[in-house]
Amino acid sequence: xxxxxxxxxxxxxxxxxxxxxxxxxxxxxxxxxxxxxxxxxxxxxxxxxxxxxxxxxxxxxxxxxxxxxxxxxxxxxxxxxxxxxxxxxxxxxxxxxxxxxxxxxxxxxxxxxxxxxxxxxxxxxxxxxxxxxxxxxxxxxxxxxxxxxxxxxxxxxxxxxxxxxxxxxxxxxxxxxxxxxxxxxxxxxxxxxxxxxxxxxxxxxxxxxxxxxxxxx
Numbered sequence: 001x002x003x004x005x006x007x008x009x010x011x012x013x014x015x016x017x018x019x020x021x022x023x024x025x026x027x028x029x030x031x032x033x034x035x036x037x038x039x040x041x042x043x044x045x046x047x048x049x050x051x052x053x054x055x056x057x058x059x060x061x062x063x064x065x066x067x068x069x070x071x072x073x074x075x076x077x078x079x080x081x082x083x084x085x086x087x088x089x090x091x092x093x094x095x096x097x098x099x100x101x102x103x104x105x106x107x108x109x110x111x112x113x114x115x116x117x118x119x120x121x122x123x124x125x126x127x128x129x130x131x132x133x134x135x136x137x138x139x140x141x142x143x144x145x146x147x148x149x150x151x152x153x154x155x156x157x158x159x160x161x162x163x164x165x166x167x168x169x170x171x172x173x174x175x176x177x178x179x180x181x182x183x184x185x186x187x188x189x190x191x192x193x194x195x196x197x198x199x200x201x202x203x204x205x206x207x208x209x210x211x212x213x214x215x216x217x
Contacts, residue, residue: 034210046076186216
């Protein structure tokens, strides 16, 4: 019986194109580059401490629009996921500073035919210039790990939905297509194209080309 992996890969690529095409075609949208680095320090009894630096840069004039810096703690990985918490300081281009406390849970489930469902549920407790609010986020991602040259390359798509208590509405939706590639032991890079809509932004659409460098020491 022929393997179903090529057909699944073709489906994944078609799905990625279907997600990316509207992003590329978006004219009335903000456009950004998003480089990010996440460094995980040597684990102690399976517990990892992460250091995070993320920059948002406008594609037109390369002006910084937002910077996120922080650290986090992640639990030992168990069979179907992990738990963690992050603390981030977010500095906007206008000088506004926001602090975020982000507990989260990540779960992994096998879907069959080589596909993996990775679900992340996160609560953001936000202090925005002295005003407290909460944002609830859920991200569902489908990964398709492929063995190539002795390494596991993982194309993926994700969909992210957010509810913000400031507006009492599901105001933000995000979808992306990306590729995770291991570079060396403990080092990998995620390249992705993402489109985000937010009904509470003046320009409600955002398109971002991003890269996340992950380093585990």
